[in-house]
Amino acid sequence: MAIRNVLKEGDETLRKQSREVTNINERIHTLLDDMAETMYATDGVGLAAPQVGVLRRVIVIDIRDSNGLIELINPVITEQSGYQYGEEGCLSVPGVVAKVERPFEVTVKGLNRSGEEVEYKAVDFLAKAFCHEIDHLNGMLFIDHPHELVEYDDEEEEGEE
Ligand code: NI
Secondary structure, eight states, rough: OOOOOOOTTTTTTGGSOOOOOOOHHHHHHHHHHHHHHEEEEEEEESSEEEGGOOOOOEEEESSSSSTTEEEEEEEEEEEEEEEEEEEETTSSSSTEEEEEOOOEEEEEEEEEEESSSSEEEEEEHHHHHHHHHHHTTOOOOOOSSSEEEEESSSOOOOOOO
């Protein structure tokens, strides 16, 4: 496993569309391992492959709840409902925290590292994390949504994605 460099806003790779994974091979497993290690090393709660320069539809999330580490390949939001308006940050947009509207509840389908179909029904913070990471796969950052910047003067930031 290795910690990978996280690209920052301004890098064109973050603006590109990621491609579906058609073959879950050793490279994808290494990517998942490295993404998780990078997320934990940077104290993040989620990371998408384009953030480490790989234009593949792969995300990892760990909001430190009972789900533990979520690894998802080719994630798709199949249902969403309600809304929430809360703070977000992003490892690729350091120092910026902003309020963004998201669905309160989402159903996300995808593949795990064994290639099995998995489904998550997520609410609240986890739903927000899925939306944020899947946006990255479409070249979108949270600050592209209508948002309200939040001023921070202490270190009690919510986890960055
Ligand atoms: Ni992010």
